Amino acid sequence: DTAVSQTPKYLVTQMGNDKSIKCEQNLGHDTMYWYKQDSKKFLKIMFSYNNELIINETVPNRFSPKSPDKAHLNLHINSLELGDSAVYFCASSQPPILAANTGELFFGEGSRLTVL
Amino acid sequence: DQQVKQNSPSLSVQEGRISILNCDYTNSMFDYFLWYKKYPAEGPTFLISISSIKDKNEDGRFTVFLNKSAKHLSLHIVPSQPGDSAVYFCAARAPWGGSNYKLTFGKGTLLTVNP
Numbered sequence: 001d002t003a004v005s006q007t008p009k010y011l012v013t014q015m016g017n018d019k020s021i022k023c024e025q026n027l028g029h030d031t032m033y034w035y036k037q038d039s040k041k042f043l044k045i046m047f048s049y050n051n052e053l054i055i056n057e058t059v060p061n062r063f064s065p066k067s068p069d070k071a072h073l074n075l076h077i078n079s080l081e082l083g084d085s086a087v088y089f090c091a092s093s094q095p096p097i098l099a100a101n102t103g104e105l106f107f108g109e110g111s112r113l114t115v116l
Numbered sequence: 117d118q119q120v121k122q123n124s125p126s127l128s129v130q131e132g133r134i135s136i137l138n139c140d141y142t143n144s145m146f147d148y149f150l151w152y153k154k155y156p157a158e159g160p161t162f163l164i165s166i167s168s169i170k171d172k173n174e175d176g177r178f179t180v181f182l183n184k185s186a187k188h189l190s191l192h193i194v195p196s197q198p199g200d201s202a203v204y205f206c207a208a209r210a211p212w213g214g215s216n217y218k219l220t221f222g223k224g225t226l227l228t229v230n231p
Binding site: 041048089 | 118148150157158159160161162165167209212213217218219220221222223224
């Protein structure tokens with residue numbers, strides 16, 4: 001009963017393909033995120049989603065989050081490029097004002113995407 | 117522009133000694149600072165946090181110190197244990213409209229605790 005789960009864990013694909021990474025959380029959190037960890041090891045936020053897109057950092061529009069319901073936030077990537085190779089982390093949180101916490105993120109295990 | 121910097125990519129300490137991991141930041145809007153721990157092939161997990169209005173927060177073997185004037189924080193682990201070997205990420209929280217917040221992460225520091 002993993003709190004935040006991502007599939008697939010590993011994905012190897014060719015340039016130009018379209019792929020998706022799925023994310024599900026069973027914590028009842030309102031907000032979900034996608035982070036990217038590239039070869040330089042920075043964890044950079046890509047998207048934050050709570051019923052609507054809240055944060056959309058400067059990622060190419062080839063990347064799009066899709067949320068079928070509150071427990072899921074999937075990441076779709078079109079026309080994959082070599083530079084998209086990275087580890088993608090899904091996360092969820094409760095707003096700090098509701099949970100009386102710092103709004104810390106709960107991360108999934110990550111999905112390693114390799115584009116050949 | 118790296119708003120959160122962890123300048124030491126790695127740190128090695130002996131079991132039982134103190135581990136000190138450092139973090140610097142540039143954005144004065146950050147109101148909370150968090151430390152995350154990450155084992156290989158796992159996602160980061162929350163460890164400890166500190167509000168910008170405090171200068172120290174302690175939780176068991178872990179203490180975080182904040183020097184707001186220097187825009188610097190540090191994580192102390194005493195005593196260090198081999199199971200503490202992991203990558204430690206410093207993160208800072210900034211408001212992002214309404215009740216939303218954004219976490220900005222550093223590059224992480226790989227801590228190795230030798231038996």
